[in-house]
Amino acid sequence: MAALDHPNLIAALDAGRSSTHQGFTFVVGEGEEELLSWDRLRAEAMNRAAHLRALGLRTGDRLAIVMPDGRDFVPTFLGATWAGIIPVPLPPPLSLGKLDSYLGSLAAVMNKAEPAYLATTAKIEDVLGSAASRVPSLQGIVTAEDLRAEAPAAASREPVDPHADDIAFLQFTSGSTATPRGVEVTHGSLRANAWAIMRDGLQADSATDSGVSWLPLYHDMGLIGFVLSPVFHKVGVTFIPALSFVRNATIWLDTLHRTRGTISFAPNFAYALAARRARPEQVAKWDLSRVRVLGCGAEPINPGTLRGFAEKFSACGLRPEALVPSYGLAEATLAVSFDALDEPLSTDVIDRDAYERGKRAVSVPRAGLEVNDAVEFVSCGRAFPDHEVGTFDTAGSRLSDRHVGELWVRGPSVARGYYKDPEASQETFGGGWLRTGDLGYLVDGRIHVTGRSKDLIIVNGRNYDPQCIEWLADDAPGVRAGSTAAFSVPGTAGEELVVIVESRTARPEALQETIKQRVNEQLQLVVSEVVIAPPGSLPKTSSGKVQRAKARQQYLDSMGSLLPAE
Amino acid sequence: MSNVDVIGLFKQAALEVHGRELGTLDAATEISTLGLDSVAVMEMTGCLEEKLQIRIPDEELAEVETLGQLDTLIRRVIAGKEAP
Numbered sequence: 001m002a003a004l005d006h007p008n009l010i011a012a013l014d015a016g017r018s019s020t021h022q023g024f025t026f027v028v029g030e031g032e033e034e035l036l037s038w039d040r041l042r043a044e045a046m047n048r049a050a051h052l053r054a055l056g057l058r059t060g061d062r063l064a065i066v067m068p069d070g071r072d073f074v075p076t077f078l079g080a081t082w083a084g085i086i087p088v089p090l091p092p093p094l095s096l097g098k099l100d101s102y103l104g105s106l107a108a109v110m111n112k113a114e115p116a117y118l119a120t121t122a123k124i125e126d127v128l129g130s131a132a133s134r135v136p137s138l139q140g141i142v143t144a145e146d147l148r149a150e151a152p153a154a155a156s157r158e159p160v161d162p163h164a165d166d167i168a169f170l171q172f173t174s175g176s177t178a179t180p181r182g183v184e185v186t187h188g189s190l191r192a193n194a195w196a197i198m199r200d201g202l203q204a205d206s207a208t209d210s211g212v213s214w215l216p217l218y219h220d221m222g223l224i225g226f227v228l229s230p231v232f233h234k235v236g237v238t239f240i241p242a243l244s245f246v247r248n249a250t251i252w253l254d255t256l257h258r259t260r261g262t263i264s265f266a267p268n269f270a271y272a273l274a275a276r277r278a279r280p281e282q283v284a285k286w287d288l289s290r291v292r293v294l295g296c297g298a299e300p301i302n303p304g305t306l307r308g309f310a311e312k313f314s315a316c317g318l319r320p321e322a323l324v325p326s327y328g329l330a331e332a333t334l335a336v337s338f339d340a341l342d343e344p345l346s347t348d349v350i351d352r353d354a355y356e357r358g359k360r361a362v363s364v365p366r367a368g369l370e371v372n373d374a375v376e377f378v379s380c381g382r383a384f385p386d387h388e389v390g391t392f393d394t395a396g397s398r399l400s401d402r403h404v405g406e407l408w409v410r411g412p413s414v415a416r417g418y419y420k421d422p423e424a425s426q427e428t429f430g431g432g433w434l435r436t437g438d439l440g441y442l443v444d445g446r447i448h449v450t451g452r453s454k455d456l457i458i459v460n461g462r463n464y465d466p467q468c469i470e471w472l473a474d475d476a477p478g479v480r481a482g483s484t485a486a487f488s489v490p491g492t493a494g495e496e497l498v499v500i501v502e503s504r505t506a507r508p509e510a511l512q513e514t515i516k517q518r519v520n521e522q523l524q525l526v527v528s529e530v531v532i533a534p535p536g537s538l539p540k541t542s543s544g545k546v547q548r549a550k551a552r553q554q555y556l557d558s559m560g561s562l563l564p565a566e
Numbered sequence: 567m568s569n570v571d572v573i574g575l576f577k578q579a580a581l582e583v584h585g586r587e588l589g590t591l592d593a594a595t596e597i598s599t600l601g602l603d604s605v606a607v608m609e610m611t612g613c614l615e616e617k618l619q620i621r622i623p624d625e626e627l628a629e630v631e632t633l634g635q636l637d638t639l640i641r642r643v644i645a646g647k648e649a650p
Contacts, residue, residue, distance in 0.1 A: 030621070068624060093628035094604060102628075123625040243624050246605050247612025269605070277609075460605045517599055524604040 005195065008187045009081055009168060010159045012232045016042050022206075024227075025238040026071040027255070034071060038234060041075060048079025049159075050151035055142060057116055059084035059160055062170065064115035064138075065218075066106070066128060068092040070239040072144035073217045074227055076119050077169070079147070084160035087169045088113045088182065089218035093127055094243070101522050103131040109172050109180040110135040113419065117142055164188030170419050171220050173330045173463055182419035183330045185224075192412035193333035194229040196384035201326070201338035202263060202293055204235050209292070211237035212261035214245035214252050219461075221298050224334040225265055235263075249273040250282055253313070257286040265295035265326075267461030268302055271309040272493045278312065289317030293341060297326040299458040300449065301378045303347045305493055310345070320344045327380035327447050331434055333413045336389060337447050339381035346379040348448055356557060359404040361441045361448065377440075377448040387411030389447055390433070391440065404441045404450055408433040457488045459495050459525060466548060469499060469525070472518045478505040479515075480535050482544070485551040496528035500538060500551055508532045531555070570644065572637040575617060579610040593634030614640070620647060 006012035016023070016038025023037040036044070057063065063080045065087055067073040073089070080087040090109060093102050106128070110118070114137035120128055121144045132138055151157075162168070168190045170182035198204045211230060215222030222242075230237050238259045244251055252274055256264060296306060310320045321344045328335035339346060352375050354362040361377075368374025383389040390398050391405035399405045414434045417425030428435050437456065440449040457464045469486035473479060483502035488495040499519070505511045512530040519527050539550040573591050580586045584606055597607060615621055620643045630636050 093625070094608075099628060099631070121625075123623070124628070127625060127628055241624075243608065246608040247615065249609075273605070273609075460603060516601065520601055520603075521596070521598040524598060524602075524607070526601060526603045526606075 006191070006232060008162055008164070008191055009078075009194075009228060009231060010162065013038075013042050013045060013078055013082070014159060016231070016234065019234070022234065022236045024070075024074060024230075025236070025259075026069075026074075027238065027240050027244070028069070028071060033238070036071070036075070038231075041078065041231075044075035045078035045082045046157040046159075047151045048076055048147050049083035049085075050155035050157045051142070051147050051149075052080060052083055052085055052117070054152045054155040055117060055140065057083070057085050060086065061117075062086045062088050062113050062115040064088045064090055064110055064113060064118045066090050066092050066118065066120045066124065067144060067217075068124070068243065069121065069144070069241065070217055070227075072121060072147070074239075076144070076147055077217075077223075077227070078231070081168065082159050084162065084166075086167050088115055088172070089169065089223060090172065091216065091218045092124060099127070103128070105180075107131040107134040109182075110138070112180045113170055113172070113182055119144070119147065121145070162187045164191070165416065167416065167419075171223075171330045171415075173220075179424075179465065179467070181421060181424060184416040184419050185330075185333050186416050189333045189413050189415050190224070190228060191232070192386075193224065193335060194232040196387065196413060197225065197229045197335050197338075198233040198235070200384045201335060203341060204233055204263070206234045206236075209235050209262045210259060211235060211263045212240070212252070212256045212259060213237055213264060214240040214242055214255075215265065216242040219298075220330045220334045221265055221267075221328075225295075245270070246273075249277045250279070253278065253286055253288065253316075254282065256288060256291055257316075260290050262290055262292040263295075264291070264293070265297065267298040267458075268296055268300065268305055269460045269494050271296065272302075272305045275305075275309045275312045283313070283315050286313075286316040288313055288322075289319070291318055291322050293324050294318075294322050295324045295326050295338065297328055297335070297380075298461050300451070300488075300490065300495055301325050301380075302490065302494060303345065303376050303378050306345055306378070325378045325380045327407075327438075327449055329436055329438070331415055331428060331436065332409050332411075333415055335384070336387065336409050336413070337381045337383050339379055339446075346446075347376050348379060348443060349374050349376045355404065355450075356553070361402040361404060361443070363402075377450055379443070380447045380449060382445040382447070383409070383411070384413070387413060389442065389445075391442055392433075392435075399441075401442050401444065404439055407436045407438045407440045407447065407449070409436055410434065457486065457495070457497060459488065459497060464523060464525065468523065469497070469519055469527075470546075472522055473499050473501050473515045473530075476501070476511060476514045476518060478503045478511055480504075483535065483538055483546065485538055485546050485548050487548055487552040487555075489552065489556060491528065497525055498529050498531065498552075498555060499527050500531040500533055500555065502535045502538055503532050504535060505532065570618065570640070572614075572640050573633050575614055576610065576633060576636070579613040579617075583609050583613050591633055593632065593637060595633045596631055597633065597636070598631065618644065620644060 019038040213226035351362040466486040470484040473484040480502040539547040
């Protein structure tokens with residue numbers, strides 16, 4: 001089927017009518033899978049739309065969706081969309097540990113979105129009960145089992161016809177209880193981004209391409225990249241449950257081999273995990289020569305990790321140019337740029353001193369990396385056609401090539417704003433550009449992301465609000481209140497978390513241990529280093545607020561000075 | 567399988583998957599205090615499941631906080647599997 005430029009997601013889904021041989025395949029158990037053809041997907045979405053309407057949900061109402069299984073999640077999400085109901089995808093309880101903090105953040109996010117209903121599965125309904133009871137807007141819970149049954153005949157199955165500026169769904173970006181923010185993805189921004197991803201970024205061909213994804217569906221890369229964009233372009237995808245991947249990362253490459261998949265994406269950490277876990281007999285068996293694009297995004301990209309991966313799996317016929325770094329963020333719907341296909345990993349080696357002190361990216365020979373005089377960043381390619389990326393200094397003046405500043409984005413993929421948060425929306429989306437909060441520089445239009453200028457820590461592909469980590473550290477005995485900074489720095493394989501606290505404690509080791517324990521218990525995050533600094537040493541604004549980015553820079557500078565002198 | 571040593575297997579998984587020596591653990595040990603991130607814990611769970619040839623339902627895993635609770639859950643899954 002040729003890719004048509006459908007006016008919106010609903011029209012794209014509707015166009016799948018009578019296409020019964022291709023669609024989404026869900027791996028549901030050990031060696032079991034189920035194909036949901038485009039035709040079947042449309043029919044199931046219509047049935048679920050009718051169910052939701054029969055429950056009393058109307059156009060513009062929100063539906064929270066907590067469904068770990070793609071087989072339930074995908075038709076429920078599309079069914080809500082079909083009826084003009086706004087889906088709010090949310091993470092399921094993920095792993096062993098503290099359920100309380102998960103339920104707390106789930107309730108906080110739901111209270112921001114104010115959903116009329118929560119759609120989940122019978123199995124986890126009980127687990128979610130205590131969070132649901134804290135959300136006054138909820139009129140009820142509907143389970144996947146209910147939604148699979150035939151909907152009442154009287155309920156309408158007619159699709160809505162949305163405007164480009166209507167909200168298609170809300171994407172919550174961090175698991176923070178402090179300031180949950182839902183990005184308003186509109187039908188227009190979704191269509192623009194799906195088009196840019198499939199046509200410009202991937203040059204996808206529905207006749208020859210097929211995707212494989214283990215990415216969580218409540219996350220933008222899994223949802224837009226592998227569910228919604230493929231619905232627009234009718235590219236078949238095989239879905240592996242995210243928890244199956246983290247249990248055993250080799251299932252990802254094994255599925256690419258088995259299904260002869262050509263396209264997949266993952267955050268940096270997954271490349272390290274898969275390379276570490278693949279056994280020699282698997283490497284000997286796998287044929288990855290058909291893989292066209294293995295995209296990397298959603299967290300800072302470590303060039304060494306990608307090179308190690310490419311090297312290890314070259315034995316499987318994986319072409320080095322298949323690895324494609326990308327740049328994007330939920331506020332731009334998903335993707336902003338992909339590096340050029342059919343080119344090997346392109347990186348830029350720059351002088352460390354000029355970068356750290358002068359915010360300039362001065363190209364130097366690779367040899368500088370050996371003696372730590374240089375740093376290396378991957379190229380994430382150029383902004384998609386009709387989109388623009390610029391770098392700006394803190395005063396808002398545009399910078400020229402090879403000057404590090406904040407990356408700003410404009411174009412049709414930029415989302416509308418944050419849901420019910422005019423202040424934050426104005427700050428981030430106001431003035432004609434999306435201020436990404438990411439730092440980077442351009443070289444002839446190619447984007448190099450160097451870090452984050454604000455409020456986001458990304459570890460294992462998940463976003464964390466530094467504020468939450470700082471609060472936990474603040475509460476530790478002996479810490480000077482309001483004098484903590486949490487941020488991430490590049491580690492050997494991925495990002496590492498550093499916490500700086502001000503304290504006069506006589507027992508620094510005990511305090512370090514307490515903070516590590518607290519953060520680990522509450523957020524299941526590992527703190528690599530806790531720095532105990534004397535009171536007054538953290539940089540602060542005139543109003544007494546800790547300057548996180550500056551503290552991070554000072555930390556990195558002092559690390560440099562600890563290295564052996566030349 | 568009733569004499570399966572879940573705590574011993576858990577320590578072994580930490581060593582195999584992450585090269586980490588976990589020290590003294592008992593049934594009351596909370597998994598979230600071991601300095602492991604959520605991906606690491608799930609990798610270890612996958613390793614345990616492989617050794618025991620079982621699959622623990624995700625939603626039951628989410629309610630486990632201590633090693634004792636993990637032990638109870640694993641015994642129940644094994645018993646369920648062995649039942650005719």
